[in-house]
Amino acid sequence: MNVPGRAALELRAVRKVYPGNVCALDGVDIELVPGEIHALCGENGAGKTTLVEIAAGELRPTSGSVHAIGNVGLVHQHFELIGRLHVWENVVLGFEPRRGVRLDAEAARARVRALSQSYGLELDPDALVEDLPVGIAQRVELVRELARDPAVLIFDEPTAVLAPAEIASFFATVRALAARGAAVLIVTHKLGEIVAYAERATVLRAGKVVARFGKGQIELDAIARAMVGGEIPALAERVVTALGMGLVARDLEAGQGAHALRSASFEVRRGEILAIAGVEGNGQSVLADAIAGVVPSVGSLELEGTPLQGGARERIARGVRTIPGDRQREGLIVSWSLVENAVLGDQDRPPVRKGIAIDRVAAGRRAREIVERFDVRTTSIRTTVATLSGGNQQKLVVGRALAGAPRLLLAYQPTRGIDVGAAALVQSSLIAARNAGAAVLLISFELDEILALADRIAVIYRGMLSATMLRDAFDRGTIGALMAGAQRAS
Ligand SMILES: Nc1ncnc2c1ncn2[C@@H]1O[C@H](COP(=O)(O)OP(=O)(O)O)[C@@H](O)[C@H]1O
Ligand SMILES: [Mg+2]
Incomplete structure (x- = not known):
């Protein structure tokens, strides 16, 4: 050679x-x-x-x-x-x-x-x-x-x-x-x-x-x-869960133009992962933003039987947690430290908020918990997030989303750009959140990821959602055809 x-x-x-x-x-x-x-x-x-x-x-x-x-x-x-x-x-x-x-x-x-x-x-x-x-x-x-x-x-x-x-x-x-x-x-x-x-x-x-x-x-x-340096970590086991009322969307519309969401009706129950399959650019990011309260939408959204309204802050307070697709743009402020990022979004509430200030001890504890549980490799929790590799940044984002025991976990391309080991860890945490009773909505462009994680699947194409399919009835060929815009069975 x-x-x-x-x-x-x-x-x-x-x-x-x-x-x-x-x-x-x-x-x-x-x-x-x-x-x-x-x-x-x-x-x-x-x-x-x-x-x-x-x-x-x-x-x-x-x-x-x-x-x-x-x-x-x-x-x-x-x-x-x-x-x-x-x-x-x-x-x-x-x-x-x-x-x-x-x-x-x-x-x-x-x-x-x-x-x-x-x-x-x-x-x-x-x-x-x-x-x-x-x-x-x-x-x-x-x-x-x-x-x-x-x-x-x-x-x-x-x-x-x-x-x-x-x-x-x-x-x-x-x-x-x-x-x-x-x-x-x-x-x-x-x-x-x-x-x-x-x-x-x-x-x-x-x-x-x-x-x-x-x-x-x-x-x-x-x-x-x-x-x-060893075997790939296996995915977490899915346990049988008691399904509960989670997110219900009816005739949800948001955004404009080619990437708009046209009329989506679906339900994500507590204790399940509903996955939205589709090629990028078919309305996925608007769908995620509408649920997170980042963009306005029409139609109805309810979480556990109560209308889900207001902006991102109000929804976070209701237990809506997001793992965003572009961690550098939406998820993290990379010039800030791990600690500051670990409590971003939670700075308004106990235990992070104490009186009118941020409780530094609680914030540090939260950061250390995330670092340990999600194997975030860093020299210190005081260093800036910019020094972390992409996979370690993503583990921090996922750890933060899960730290507050979410009611609804919105995962948008959660393993984008990260390696096998980190991806397995992130995917296992979605299953763990589901097992613990969260409603998990997974939006992913990777069909393999969807097939591995979902309890039910719907396909999005040009802003329209297909009917949902149950895990037992998943079929790669059918899903791939729907992703490419095949006529859906009515
Ligand atoms: N500018 C920097 N200052 C200090 N440490 C850094 C810097 N850039 C990268 N590192 C560290 O060097 C190691 C290798 O990083 P990197 O080359 O980005 O890895 P990869 O591209 O394989 O993810 C990591 O531990 C990372 O945290
Ligand atoms: Mg790199």
């Missing part, structure tokens, strides 16, 4: 210690070969993002060496685009073609057009980045990197934000890039993707390489075991 002189990128004995003495990488060797797709996998906090930032020259290693034969392009996990600027401006940012002292906009637009044509990546140079769906924003970052004609292209968790159809087109692009001779490194925790697309795989755990898989050796179970 280590043929000298062939590598497009070579990292030797790379070590990275962050301030606060966090050793993120400890003696890592990796090399990338032109024309190959290499997967880098590992649990959250394993050091993957640190490794790729060092490889791309964005971060300096504490020790060790990095050699590349050309430019290294990195498409970030959280895009680093500027929303207020147009596509063409983002692509040339920092490398602006100039005519005299002025920016040559026409040349920049032409460059974007030429690149997107050459790689078959459709892009409108004059679109505003903030108006673009995530799949297209990712394409902009890719084209931005391609403009540097890189010998190595690295993607950090590229498919975490993509819908199934976008994932297929993403991998078609990646294959074409490799076929043109690029060395490609994809950071992913999705094992199916590794098996389907990667030719080699390297597994990181706690900053060290714990397994390497060469051509023809890639095997799903072995990768999963190497990632977690």
Whole structure:
């Protein structure tokens, strides 16, 4: 495997210690070969993002060496685009073609057009980045990197934000890039993707390489075991529950335009998980926001027989807890500490509220409980949430939602972008909440997750809900067809 002189990128004995003495990488060797797709996998906090930032020259290693034969392009996990600027401006940012002292906009637009044509990546140079769906924003970052004609292209968790159809087109692009001779490194925790697309795989755990898989050796179970350093935790057992009156929605409508919720009637009983299956963009986020009280809705909503009204605060007070889909935008304030985030939303009520102030002792206790019960890996509860990896941030969000013994748990894409181990823990907590008598509404774009967790399933398509199906009658083919807009049986 280590043929000298062939590598497009070579990292030797790379070590990275962050301030606060966090050793993120400890003696890592990796090399990338032109024309190959290499997967880098590992649990959250394993050091993957640190490794790729060092490889791309964005971060300096504490020790060790990095050699590349050309430019290294990195498409970030959280895009680093500027929303207020147009596509063409983002692509040339920092490398602006100039005519005299002025920016040559026409040349920049032409460059974007030429690149997107050459790689078959459709892009409108004059679109505003903030108006673009995530799949297209990712394409902009890719084209931005391609403009540097890189010998190595690295993607950090590229498919975490993509819908199934976008994932297929993403991998078609990646294959074409490799076929043109690029060395490609994809950071992913999705094992199916590794098996389907990667030719080699390297597994990181706690900053060290714990397994390497060469051509023809890639095997799903072995990768999963190497990632977690043992067996994957089994899902919590579902117990027989006494069903009680939970959430009842009648003719619920909210939002406008293509992503609106048109007329939803359903019931989520206490002691069950009702899952809403569907492809992203069919009204799911409006449905979740309407129940959480974040957007106005018409129709009726009742929780345990009493109308569910008011804004988010009133609903939280009624025991409605949300695990939001975008933890960085809706769930957490990342510049705040773990403690502050652990009580966010609860700051108005005992035990967190005492008199007119926040009870610091109670807040600290709440944070420590969440950290222990949900295995949130952090050096301290006083550090900012920004220093946590994505999976650990999500465990904090889930822990916070469950800390107050919710009556209705609203889980919107609760395992988006997190790894197998963390996902199993989050999924088990949904089952545990159900077992404990909460009404659980799961909205997910991942059919496997829905089939594993739901007691009943309804499919949403263009803002309309199908009839619900019982667990015994689940059928992947039928659900998939409904997700794609097949006529529903009446
Ligand atoms: N800027 C930082 N300061 C301190 N610690 C950090 C920083 N960035 C990451 N870490 C820590 O380094 C470790 C590896 O993080 P990261 O490379 O993001 O992992 P991954 O991408 O595999 O989830 C984690 O323990 C994380 O908390
Ligand atoms: Mg990462």
